[in-house]
Amino acid sequence: MDVEKVFHMSGGVGKTSYAQNSSLQKVASDMVKHITMETIRQLYDEITPRSLGLADLGCSSGPNSLSLIKDIVEAVEGSSHEMFGPLPEFRVFLNDLPTNDFNSVFKSLPDFYRDLKKDRNERCPAIFIAGYPGSFYGRLFPNNCLHFVYSSYSLHWLSKVPPGLDDGHGKSINKGNVYISELSPPSVPQAYRNQFRDDFSLFLKSRSEELVANGRMVLITLGRIDQEHVDRGNSFFWEILSRCLAISVSQGEIEEEKVDCYDVHFYAASRNEIEDEVRREGSFGLERLEMFEIEKQVKDGETYGTAVAMTVRAIQESMLCDHFGDGIKLDALFSNYAKMVDQEMAKQEINPITFLLVLRKL
Template sequence: MDVEKIFHMKEGVDETSYAKNSSLQKKASDMVKHITLETIQEIYVTTAPKSLGIADLGCSSGPNTLSTIKDIVDTVERESRKKLCASPEFRVYLNDLPTNDFNTIFKALPDFYKELKNGTSDGCPSIFIAGYPGSFYGRIFPNNCLHFIYSSYSLHWLSKVPPALYDEEGKSINKGNIYISKSSPSQVSQAYFRQFQEDFSSFLRLRSEELIEGGRMVLILLGRRDLDHVDRGNTYLWELFSRSVAVLVTQGEVEEEKLDSYDVHFYAPCKDEIEDEVKREGSFEMDRFEMFELEVEDDKEGGLSYGSAVAMTVRAIQESMIAHHFGEGILDGLFENYGRMIDEEIAKEEIRPITFVLVLKKRMIGS
């Protein structure tokens, strides 16, 4: 399965779109907003550029992207006024895979510019926004053109399903599972870990070429607590997803072979794995590393239980892949099963998925 051609968040603004089902990601990014804004403030103060290059990697197409950009612009504008100097121009590069719904972002830009203009007596700042389609596991931007990179809930997605999951006949060795589980052979977690190492190392190396010296990145991604790959967090949510598909198998709606041949291109690293790879690759130094959890609560505004809200969020992310592999006909039943299973499980015991936020600074030459 060619991830780059198939994988994208659900486009548009309908009830199952990513734009309508990304409130959990928004809640998480808001929890660490102070870290993002402190980092952009620091890079602006230390470099004082006339033209500030900013990239959002894995921007998707919902309201979260432009909300983050507005916060960044407002922070720099305030710092400029404090220093009694002219604010810089902003070069904003929005990156995602080529199948991403960039049009929805572009349609929202007139209102975005209007909001920026209304927020200041000096008029709208000079801000130039462009879409840059392509995988961030490859090269995207020219050398030394960026000061700041932001990526929220993207880097746990691998460039591909690990090839080592398949035997010589092309059959998955992870039968009955779509991710790492207790019943997975040990080779499965090893395959996922090696793919993470390869991808994350490439990501760091390529971003170091695109950032100026001293440039910074704020990366927000899903993870796990320790070296044990099977935990009652993000891994367990995939376990429940596998069970949801298995229900459809027992009902005759999905062929068992289809379940056995589906594996997700996802990996939740632990802190040690991330730190080791940053150190080994060598282009960046770690400025900050924090772990946090989102509270488990029902979506009162949307009238959804916690399980249903998670299921809708996952659907908005995974629908393109699920529909391509299993067909669109299973979507409603699958995600109804999934939401119900999550609610049943958290009624027994908490599911505690965790998120990491890290700040990386590009090393100076010779350091």
């Protein structure tokens, strides 16, 4: 499966779209917004560029895409006012894979500019926004054109499903599991770990060439607490998806062989793995690494299981449909998923963790 051609968040603004089901990600980014804004202010105070280059990598679509830009503009405005200097122009590059619903982002731009003017007596800062489709595992921008890079809930997605998850004859060695599980042989977590190292190293190297000296990155990514790959956190949500797919098999909707060869291109890295790779690659200094859990906020009348199920569906639907075809019944699949999450939460908390990284180009 070619991830770059298939993988994307569900577009549009419908009930199952990412735009309607990305509130958990927004809660997380808001929880650490003070760190993001502190970083951008420090950067601006040090460099004071006349033209500030910003990139949001893995911007997706929906309201989260542009809310960050508004926050950054306001933070820089505050710093420039304190320094009695002119406000810089903002060059904003929104990046995601080519299949991303960029159109919905662009359609929201008139409202975005209108809101900015409303708070500023009909005057708007000079903001130039462009879409940059492509994988961030490799070069995207010209040399030294960026001052600040932001990426929220994107770097746990690998560039591809790791090689080495079959026996060399097309048979899966991770049967019945879409990710690392307690039943996975040792070669499975090793394959995922190797792919993470290759991808993250390439990401860091590529960004180091695109950022100016002392440029900053703020990265928010899912992870795990310790060296154990299987925990009651992010890996457990994939365990639940594996169980739900098994139900679909038992009901004759999809083939067991199809499930056996469905593996997600995801990796929840540990703190040590992240620190080691930053140190080994050598282009950045790790100024901050925070671990936190998302506050479990849900809409009125909605369970936590439903909120998680709808979020996972908005993220995985493109991959599931491409792999399983029309036979898979997504409504039933994610109804089961929601029920299982709620049942498990009644037994014991599920605590997926998130890391926030602040890096400075050396």
